[in-house]
Amino acid sequence: MSDREFVLTLSCPDSRGIVAAVANLLAAHQCNIEESQQFGDHYTGRFFMRVQFTAESPQVDEDALRGALAALASEYAMDWDLWRRDVRMRVLVMVSKYGHCLNDLLYRQRSGTLKADIAAVVSNHPDLEFLAKSYGVDFHHLPVTPQTKPEQEARVLELIQSYQIDLVVLARYMQVLSEDLCQKLAGRIINIHHSFLPSFKGARPYHQAHARGVKLIGATAHYVTADLDEGPIIEQEVARVDHTFSPEQLTEVGRDLESMALARAVNWHAEHRILLNGSKTVVFR
Incomplete structure (x- = not known):
């Protein structure tokens, strides 16, 4: 290129x-x-x-x-x-304790199928430091509480500036971003949600799905806005399941769906294939 x-x-x-x-x-x-x-x-x-x-x-x-x-x-x-096209986007990945999406993105970067460069990983827990460092990517442990959220998010913004970040990816980052941070990074944060929006919000979504006897499970990649899990949808992925699936099996299938949907969304954003259309997106695949 x-x-x-x-x-x-x-x-x-x-x-x-x-x-x-x-x-x-x-x-x-x-x-x-x-x-x-x-x-x-x-x-x-x-x-x-x-x-x-x-x-x-x-x-x-x-x-x-x-x-x-x-x-x-x-x-x-x-x-x-x-x-x-020869200028690649620089990505900051934010994650909590679930590492499947982070691992998938890091592997895609190493294998050359991710169309962007992961510059650093930020987490509110130290658990996945080993994973980031195994791929040679900087890891920053930034714990957060309701009282320290402003200071923690200010540090995130400092890292975004110092690493010259173009895109922030929430790869199962289990914290709600403030309205201020969402506004400052409008159109530059992608989240992966563990269901078809707006179904099964909150904790243990696959257990909720199991309790309702669902026949399809899915994952949704979307832009982040101040309205929790209501941002413009970029990509969704589904799998058919049945009554024989346990909550643990649903979780295993769901994690694969999350990884696939998120990777597509990141690549499409990196290739400038997504245009915002109000509360929706136009995706030129």
């Missing part, structure tokens, strides 16, 4: 000519479109687009390209971003 490969994402009020305007602008700047996806939401009246392209000439001026895009954005009232 070279420094001449880019991803453009945009959203704006839907109108005629947006795709042509973007394509013509990129062609005028000697850029070749390699992948283009778009979606018009008839219910909200907004248009969403992701374009992956290469600047064919080494002489292409990125600043000039951004200036042209800014002018086009003004014309169409666009919210837009442009990224270089």
